[in-house]
Amino acid sequence: MAHDKLAVLIDADNARPAIVEGLLAEIAKYGTAHVKRIYGDWTKPDLNGWKEVLLRHSIQPIQQFRYTVGKNATDSAMIIDAMDLLYSGRFDGFCIVSSDSDFTRLASRIRESGLTVYGFGEKKTPEPFRTACDKFIYTEVLVSVGESEPAAAPKPRSAKELRGDARLMNLLRGTIEAASDEAGWASLGAVGSIVNKQSPDFDPRNYGYAKLSGLIKGIGLFEIEERHIGNGKHLYLRLRSGKK
CATH class of the missing domain: 3.40.50.1010 (5'-nuclease)
Structure with missing residues (x-):
């Protein structure tokens, strides 16, 4: 690409x-x-x-x-x-x-x-x-620091604010379910790809997080596991048991 x-x-x-x-x-x-x-x-x-x-x-x-x-x-x-x-x-x-x-x-x-x-x-x-x-x-x-009209980076939203965003939560839960294996685990890469296809304007930066992984951690409702596959590290996530 x-x-x-x-x-x-x-x-x-x-x-x-x-x-x-x-x-x-x-x-x-x-x-x-x-x-x-x-x-x-x-x-x-x-x-x-x-x-x-x-x-x-x-x-x-x-x-x-x-x-x-x-x-x-x-x-x-x-x-x-x-x-x-x-x-x-x-x-x-x-x-x-x-x-x-x-x-x-x-x-x-x-x-x-x-x-x-x-x-x-x-x-x-x-x-x-x-x-x-x-x-x-x-x-x-995208506004750069030092330009004539600088914009402050969005402050990361709290876990409470993120969990209260029904559109965001429904999007992530549905995507994780669609990308998950039988144990409920979904790769972060697959989740990001599906989210962007379903919602072209989705961007973690809109919520104050540089990456999707940071946004997921900020919500605090998902288990995150790092797996070594080949020569790289890959993140997997699933909804914590009992969290709906």
Whole structure:
């Protein structure tokens, strides 16, 4: 996966310069950004904050005039370019950076062609766009320290808060059950894979934990066992007896 060729398309009207450092670091986990483009009307002063960031990270700005007040020409330009890049057959996946639901159909169309779609947007992003992606990352967790608008790392939620989150608990319990063997043990890797397929916007960082293993330990309702398989260590977990 790390060698996947990715096209990164950013909607400047629905993203902040402060996310770029974290955004590109996150994208590097999934592949190499062979195309980095950002769309907006660069004649407008509200996009001035992007200039230094674009130069530093070699992101190509695409000019799109706002022909009519209230109409978003940026979306159309991004969609047209995305389809051109898709038809080129040169990419393994796309990174769409926007909190706009207008890109829902685009994400679905790219996935229909067998390519992976990574979505990036704020927590206000409508659910249809989030679920249309293979994986969706909230940009609030990507803001880098030292940027003009730094965001404090989310404080880890307490065990009580985590256990009281019905959606989270149902997701984890159901996933562990689906991935478990006859003794109830499930590998952490399998659990993480199924969770991401069922809920593309799931991310331990949204709960204040860097990794899924930390979140599982924070909940405190699961047994965790480290097993040596081959040359590596693998974590397995199951619901503690009597904990429902």
